[in-house]
Amino acid sequence: MEKKPIIEMRGITKRFGQVAxxxxxxxxxxxxxxxxxxxxxxxxxxxxxxxxxxxxxPDSGEIxxxxxxxxxxxxxxxxxxxxxxxxxxxxxxxxxxxxxNIILGLDxxxxxxxxxxxxxxxxxxxxxxEIDPARKVYDMSVxxxxxxxxxxxxxxGAEILILDEPxxxxxxxxxxxxxxxxxxxxxxxxxxxxxxxxxxxxxxxSDRVAVLRKGRYVGCVDTKDTDPQxxxxxxxxxxxxxxxxxxxxxxxxKRLIVENLTCIDDEGVKKLDSVSFTAYxxxxxxxxxxxxxxxxxxLEAMSGLYPLREGSIRFVNDDGSEKELAGLPPMKIRKxxxxxxxxxxxxxxxxxxxxxxxxxxxMLRSWKxxxxxxxxxxxxNALAKKILEELDxxxxxxxxxxxxxxxxxxxxxxxxxEISIGPAVLLTAYAxxxxxxxxxxxxxxxxxxxxxxxxxxxxxGEDLDVLLELADRILVLCGxxxxxxxxxxxxxxxxxxxxxxxxxxxEEKAHE
Amino acid sequence: xxxxxxLITAGITFGTVLMYGTLGEILTEKSGNLNLGVEGIMYMxxxxxxxxxxxxxxxxxxxxxxxxxxILALLAAFAAGCAASAIYSFLTITLxxxxxxxxxxxxxxxxxxxxxxxxxxxVKEGGYVALSNNLKNAFASSIFPKGLIDIPVAGPILxxxxxxxxxxxxxAFAMWYYLSKxxxxxxxxxxxxxxxxxxxxxxxxxxxxxxxTIIGGGISAIGGMVYIVTTAGCVWNHEGLSGVGWLAVALxxxxxxxxxxxxxxxxxxxxxxxxxxxxxxxxxxxxxxxxLPYVVTVIVLVITSMRNSRxxxxxxxxxxxxxxxxx
Numbered sequence: 037m038e039k040k041p042i043i044e045m046r047g048i049t050k051r052f053g054q055v056a057x058x059x060x061x062x063x064x065x066x067x068x069x070x071x072x073x074x075x076x077x078x079x080x081x082x083x084x085x086x087x088x089x090x091x092x093x094p095d096s097g098e099i100x101x102x103x104x105x106x107x108x109x110x111x112x113x114x115x116x117x118x119x120x121x122x123x124x125x126x127x128x129x130x131x132x133x134x135x136x137n138i139i140l141g142l143d144x145x146x147x148x149x150x151x152x153x154x155x156x157x158x159x160x161x162x163x164x165x166e167i168d169p170a171r172k173v174y175d176m177s178v179x180x181x182x183x184x185x186x187x188x189x190x191x192x193g194a195e196i197l198i199l200d201e202p203x204x205x206x207x208x209x210x211x212x213x214x215x216x217x218x219x220x221x222x223x224x225x226x227x228x229x230x231x232x233x234x235x236x237x238x239x240x241x242s243d244r245v246a247v248l249r250k251g252r253y254v255g256c257v258d259t260k261d262t263d264p265q266x267x268x269x270x271x272x273x274x275x276x277x278x279x280x281x282x283x284x285x286x287x288x289x290k291r292l293i294v295e296n297l298t299c300i301d302d303e304g305v306k307k308l309d310s311v312s313f314t315a316y317x318x319x320x321x322x323x324x325x326x327x328x329x330x331x332x333x334x335l336e337a338m339s340g341l342y343p344l345r346e347g348s349i350r351f352v353n354d355d356g357s358e359k360e361l362a363g364l365p366p367m368k369i370r371k372x373x374x375x376x377x378x379x380x381x382x383x384x385x386x387x388x389x390x391x392x393x394x395x396x397x398x399m400l401r402s403w404k405x406x407x408x409x410x411x412x413x414x415x416x417n418a419l420a421k422k423i424l425e426e427l428d429x430x431x432x433x434x435x436x437x438x439x440x441x442x443x444x445x446x447x448x449x450x451x452x453x454e455i456s457i458g459p460a461v462l463l464t465a466y467a468x469x470x471x472x473x474x475x476x477x478x479x480x481x482x483x484x485x486x487x488x489x490x491x492x493x494x495x496x497g498e499d500l501d502v503l504l505e506l507a508d509r510i511l512v513l514c515g516x517x518x519x520x521x522x523x524x525x526x527x528x529x530x531x532x533x534x535x536x537x538x539x540x541x542x543e544e545k546a547h548e
Numbered sequence: 549x550x551x552x553x554x555l556i557t558a559g560i561t562f563g564t565v566l567m568y569g570t571l572g573e574i575l576t577e578k579s580g581n582l583n584l585g586v587e588g589i590m591y592m593x594x595x596x597x598x599x600x601x602x603x604x605x606x607x608x609x610x611x612x613x614x615x616x617x618x619i620l621a622l623l624a625a626f627a628a629g630c631a632a633s634a635i636y637s638f639l640t641i642t643l644x645x646x647x648x649x650x651x652x653x654x655x656x657x658x659x660x661x662x663x664x665x666x667x668x669x670x671v672k673e674g675g676y677v678a679l680s681n682n683l684k685n686a687f688a689s690s691i692f693p694k695g696l697i698d699i700p701v702a703g704p705i706l707x708x709x710x711x712x713x714x715x716x717x718x719x720a721f722a723m724w725y726y727l728s729k730x731x732x733x734x735x736x737x738x739x740x741x742x743x744x745x746x747x748x749x750x751x752x753x754x755x756x757x758x759x760x761t762i763i764g765g766g767i768s769a770i771g772g773m774v775y776i777v778t779t780a781g782c783v784w785n786h787e788g789l790s791g792v793g794w795l796a797v798a799l800x801x802x803x804x805x806x807x808x809x810x811x812x813x814x815x816x817x818x819x820x821x822x823x824x825x826x827x828x829x830x831x832x833x834x835x836x837x838x839x840l841p842y843v844v845t846v847i848v849l850v851i852t853s854m855r856n857s858r859x860x861x862x863x864x865x866x867x868x869x870x871x872x873x874x875x
Contacts, residue, residue: 111750115750131864140734141751
């Protein structure tokens with residue numbers, strides 16, 4: 037018998053400015069199944085689900101529930117239609133108990149926490165959750181907080197649950213627990229969508245997989261009929277030629293030797309795990325990986341911003357002598373005569389001061405120069421003018437607040453400043469994120485130009501096509517570990533795609 | 549012993565003023581709005597409250613009744629406080645201006661308006677604004693029979709106060725009940741903790757913020773009126789209120805945003821404020837003595853910032869404006 041979908045999305049399109057986050061997407065969801073929504077970062081998974089949960093409105097396209105067209109204008113509408121979404125960032129009041137959080141916004145006749153506690157317990161027992169309704173949220177672990185979010189949605193009687201990367205913050209054991217709960221809910225007839233980019237989880241828990249790539253719907257397959265290789269192909273797609281100029285540098289030499297770099301974050305999670313590699317002068321070393329695999333920590337650790345647990349970062353001078361940089365703050369690195377330039381991911385947060393003009397931002401690099409208490413504005417001003425001309429920054433004036441410039445111009449100001457110090461090592465994080473094609477090429481050319489000057493460029497990127505054509509070698513990170521370093525001229529997208537996801541599955545197997 | 553009883557009794561009189569200011573500000577801050585304009589609001593409450601009673605008496609003449617005057621003074625002060633904090637609410641909630649700057653501006657504005665109205669009344673009435681002894685007594689005397697007040701020790705401490713003190717205590721209990729036992733109180737707390745979460749849960753943030761801030765301002769303003777009709781003896785006095793509003797803001801922190809703590813907290817602070825009049829300490833100049841509450845406030849601020857229990861922290865979104873689109 038043909039099953040009828042409980043939710044059907046037809047021709048959904050959503051644009052943010054020029055960019056189509058979702059382009060003509062069709063999706064069907066049935067009761068009693070777990071659908072995995074798979075795709076790389078920025079492929080539009082979360083955007084699509086946000087439209088189902090009422091946070092965004094589609095620009096065009098239709099949503100049907102049990103064959104009837106519905107309009108979801110707010111999270112409240114979604115809840116009336118039995119749709120509940122568990123976001124990556126939990127929306128909980130920390131000083132409230134679990135039960136208080138669960139009934140927040142539910143205007144029943146009377147507030148009776150004792151009764152709520154009983155009902156919460158019922159739901160927990162039914163699906164195998166373990167939470168104490170009377171416990172305060174600030175006392176809870178991340179996985180318990182997630183549990184509250186799920187129970188909150190179930191308490192409201194949701195039939196359709198959407199989980200946005202639910203396992204990103206969980207330990208393997210907690211992930212197993214979550215999957216068991218999801219299976220129980222499936223048995224109970226609920227329809228579940230999990231957004232993920234972890235292939236092993238897709239294979240383990242889902243019944244069907246829908247794949248998105250760059251905002252487009254690639255296809256939908258039954259999990260039992262597919263394998264990780266096929267899914268990777270669907271996820272990364274075929275190579276697209278971008279024609280980025282990639283000259284070879286004649287005499288590459290060792291510039292930066294990184295050994296056994298290990299970092300642990302505040303919550304005790306290993307963000308970097310024994311990362312070792314060597315960066316050469318005159319080379320662009322691309323860094324690929326699913327977001328949150330340790331890219332940010334790697335760059336910040338190298339520039340002296342992130343505390344190291346262990347490991348060494350040695351800078352090789354032109355005469356072959358080595359200098360240990362591990363544990364030095366940025367100012368000391370600079371004083372040691374190491375030209376380390378850093379173009380961070382968060383341009384206006386970490387890179388530039390938004391309310392200052394170009395000149396002021398230039399001074400952030402040079403305020404220590406010169407003597408006396410007064411600022412020396414002449415040189416930064418000249419530098420700002422030079423960058424403005426050479427990089428074609430569109431701004432009314434060098435003193436115009438950079439916050440008000442477009443993303444591309446902001447990035448030009450930042451890259452221009454970092455290059456101006458004549459660095460020996462240039463670290464860039466998502467240098468072209470949010471930029472249009474032309475500006476992206478300007479940035480690629482700038483980086484290549486630096487490379488040909490003998491700079492060791494480290495380029496963290498998310499677009500594999502770009503990495504394949506821009507970089508000389510590609511380092512792939514997976515779960516904080518280096519899962520491979522490949523020659524960008526010889527490798528393929530598939531190979532990198534597999535490296536990006538492979539380590540997790542290996543680890544998973546080791547657990548079993 | 550006698551000195552102590554006098555000190556506590558006088559402390560309660562002054563503490564009542566602080567209690568209104570503090571309770572109002574607790575309600576405001578629970579919604580996540582840090583209204584630093586309490587000083588100005590209390591000034592306005594004082595001036596308008598006195599005006600309410602004064603013009604009522606002028607109109608009614610000898611027939612003026614105490615209870616009516618009390619109600620009118622309360623209403624006038626409350627309305628003035630509501631109006632002042634409505635300006636603050638509109639600026640910070642709707643126009644999303646910086647809460648600190650807006651609050652400070654309101655302090656200056658309210659102080660000015662209060663002074664202006666007070667002085668205007670004074671000049672118009674020929675240099676002196678005061679109520680008749682009849683009404684003064686209505687404002688300043690206890691609601692309990694003389695027999696109770698005459699009980700040694702307990703009498704003066706428990707029963708000798710004006711109606712305003714007992715109202716403030718009832719208000720503190722009512723606010724405690726509201727915040728900890730009712731759904732609406734829970735929602736208000738949620739709004740102050742995390743507007744984004746509350747918004748997602750379908751709570752009308754704007755409404756809660758407006759109502760809490762406006763009513764809170766009204767309650768604070770009553771404190772100013774109580775000062776004028778009790779401590780200041782129903783005479784417009786433009787100096788006595790200065791600093792009281794700031795003390796109330798400090799008390800909110802001292803009380804850990806809990807209404808019941810405001811009862812004893814206000815009395816302690818009130819006692820410290822008037823201690824220099826009642827307990828003479830040798831070698832310490834009065835001027836130094838007078839700064840005692842402020843010194844205590846500083847110490848309390850230091851201690852509170854060292855606390856690490858999450859239950860004793862300020863509302864998490866205090867001082868931050870909420871934009872739905874900003875994620």
